[in-house]
Amino acid sequence: MPTNAAQVDELRWKKIPVLDDGFVCLVDVMGDDQAVVQAARVSYGEGTKKVSDDRGLIRYLMRHRHTTPLEMVEIKFLCRVPMDTWRQWIRHRTANVNEYSTRYSLAIDAAQRTAPNEWRTQATTNRQGSGDPLPADLGAELSASEAELLEKSRALYEKRIELGVAREQARKDLPLSTYTEAYWKIDLHNLLHFLALRMDAHAQLEVREYATALGEQIVRPLFPLVWEAFVDYRRESMFLSRLDIGVISRLTALLAEQGRTAATDDDFMAVQDPTWVGMARNRERDECREKLVTFGMLK
Numbered sequence: 001m002p003t004n005a006a007q008v009d010e011l012r013w014k015k016i017p018v019l020d021d022g023f024v025c026l027v028d029v030m031g032d033d034q035a036v037v038q039a040a041r042v043s044y045g046e047g048t049k050k051v052s053d054d055r056g057l058i059r060y061l062m063r064h065r066h067t068t069p070l071e072m073v074e075i076k077f078l079c080r081v082p083m084d085t086w087r088q089w090i091r092h093r094t095a096n097v098n099e100y101s102t103r104y105s106l107a108i109d110a111a112q113r114t115a116p117n118e119w120r121t122q123a124t125t126n127r128q129g130s131g132d133p134l135p136a137d138l139g140a141e142l143s144a145s146e147a148e149l150l151e152k153s154r155a156l157y158e159k160r161i162e163l164g165v166a167r168e169q170a171r172k173d174l175p176l177s178t179y180t181e182a183y184w185k186i187d188l189h190n191l192l193h194f195l196a197l198r199m200d201a202h203a204q205l206e207v208r209e210y211a212t213a214l215g216e217q218i219v220r221p222l223f224p225l226v227w228e229a230f231v232d233y234r235r236e237s238m239f240l241s242r243l244d245i246g247v248i249s250r251l252t253a254l255l256a257e258q259g260r261t262a263a264t265d266d267d268f269m270a271v272q273d274p275t276w277v278g279m280a281r282n283r284e285r286d287e288c289r290e291k292l293v294t295f296g297m298l299k
Contacts, residue, residue, distance in 0.1 A: 100181040
């Protein structure tokens with residue numbers, strides 16, 4: 001019996017709410033932490049008897065990006081998600097998908113609505129991201145106009161259906177906030193890649209909420225050893241480029257020479273990579289600076 005059998009039974013078909021009317025739920029799963037270990041050892045046995053040995057192997061796999069053993073595990077979900085969020089989700093092409101069809105069936109009578117305090121400004125430093133919340137009074141106005149639009153678009157859709165318009169054509173003016181449903185089956189390696197990208201703080205809030213629900217409430221209890229390694233080596237780790245390492249080395253030498261423990265921004269600019277010199281704005285340099293702040297090397 002799989003080591004996660006009890007968790008599977010508890011989670012299967014349990015709808016975990018996301019947004020105002022969405023959800024994710026586990027449909028089925030093939031494999032557990034032990035299946036990853038078994039695949040890594042290329043054996044059909046039960047693997048080692050010591051959990052510590054299995055944990056060490058899984059951490060080794062994750063640390064060195066040996067991903068094929070993770071591909072031996074597959075998970076199938078059922079998701080209800082707004083169509084605009086689904087567009088970002090479906091860009092991850094390493095999954096099998098069967099989506100609810102509005103050609104065959106009536107469109108789901110639900111659309112994602114935005115609360116007055118949830119409207120966000122456009123980010124000033126990221127062309128695809130959000131900034132600060134909009135004022136509450138403006139948010140209330142936007143939510144009211146949204147509700148009016150959603151009601152009118154649904155009424156128009158239902159009128160077309162009533163008049164005999166084909167479903168595939170009647171649907172064309174439904175808003176992207178309309179919910180869709182889909183079965184989504186994916187192997188554990190590609191699921192973790194999806195989660196690493198979509199749980200990131202830079203991902204859109206709505207898809208981030210779905211990824212967090214999948215990760216924290218389903219993957220984590222089903223694969224505790226894999227999840228621990230994923231958090232340590234992906235979610236809460238940091239990538240250092242060759243240029244980053246060069247800056248850290250030069251900055252460390254500068255601080256040691258001057259007997260200091262933390263650098264200033266002037267120090268950072270003095271030891272920056274030569275390819276960044278003279279550039280008023282450089283995203284790679286900004287990211288390097290953020291890493292040094294995290295390390296406590298830069299004030």
